[in-house]
Amino acid sequence: MEGDGGTAAAWMATHRGMYERATRHPFTVSIRDGSVDLAAFKRWLGQDYMFVREFVAFLASVLLKCCKESDSSDMETILGGLASLSDELSWFKKEAAKWSVDLAGISPLSSNMEYCRFLQSLDDPEISYTVAITTFWIIETVYQDSFAFCIEEGNKTPAELLGTCQRWGSPEFKQYCQSLQRIADRCLANAPPDVVKSAEEAFLRVLKLEIGFWDMSSSLS
Numbered sequence: 001m002e003g004d005g006g007t008a009a010a011w012m013a014t015h016r017g018m019y020e021r022a023t024r025h026p027f028t029v030s031i032r033d034g035s036v037d038l039a040a041f042k043r044w045l046g047q048d049y050m051f052v053r054e055f056v057a058f059l060a061s062v063l064l065k066c067c068k069e070s071d072s073s074d075m076e077t078i079l080g081g082l083a084s085l086s087d088e089l090s091w092f093k094k095e096a097a098k099w100s101v102d103l104a105g106i107s108p109l110s111s112n113m114e115y116c117r118f119l120q121s122l123d124d125p126e127i128s129y130t131v132a133i134t135t136f137w138i139i140e141t142v143y144q145d146s147f148a149f150c151i152e153e154g155n156k157t158p159a160e161l162l163g164t165c166q167r168w169g170s171p172e173f174k175q176y177c178q179s180l181q182r183i184a185d186r187c188l189a190n191a192p193p194d195v196v197k198s199a200e201e202a203f204l205r206v207l208k209l210e211i212g213f214w215d216m217s218s219s220l221s
């Protein structure tokens with residue numbers, strides 16, 4: 001996903017350490033090497049279901065900003081992402097039933113709440129489309145990169161977790177993330193310096209929140 005000369009790839013290189021902490025976290029690495037604690041996996045599953053419900057509202061706000069601030073075809077890309085969250089919520093419900101995770105009885109843990117509060121803060125009309133779309137791109141990219149690693153050559157991912165890894169690690173999802181990256185790069189290339197600075201801060205904030213989310217899932221926090 002890197003190496004295309006845009007701002008997004010440049011940030012991934014500049015903040016390589018943080019990016020790798022988010023995408024090669026001990027939790028996802030333990031899925032890849034087969035040593036994953038299934039209690040941690042179930043915790044992640046329940047918490048991520050709650051997160052994705054909040055993510056729907058976030059993406060709706062990105063779509064709204066797109067409609068107001070951009071006259072391009074971005075709308076269709078974002079709408080496609082929003083529509084696929086409907087499938088994703090159904091997938092979480094099916095997966096939760098498979099693992100006997102009671103979604104109705106789950107309360108969001110503090111790292112999850114912090115992440116959701118951050119997403120809610122971007123709903124503010126003062127936050128530009130550029131910042132919002134950059135945030136959307138990096139959120140999806142962390143999952144894509146993390147789970148693609150779990151199905152790359154040499155993995156010992158348990159068979160019952162392969163479906164989860166393929167959901168975000170598939171070539172199709174990688175292409176989707178690349179289309180988001182192109183949109184983010186185009187917006188960043190046309191944005192004033194203060195907006196680019198805010199977008200970079202949001203990029204870094206997401207990496208920290210993703211690390212916190214994995215830590216929470218593995219009970220490291």
Ligand SMILES: Cc1ncc(CN)c(N)n1
Binds near residue numbers: 139
């Ligand atoms: C915490 C988190 N980050 C990203 C994704 C991918 N949409 C997710 N489901 N959950």
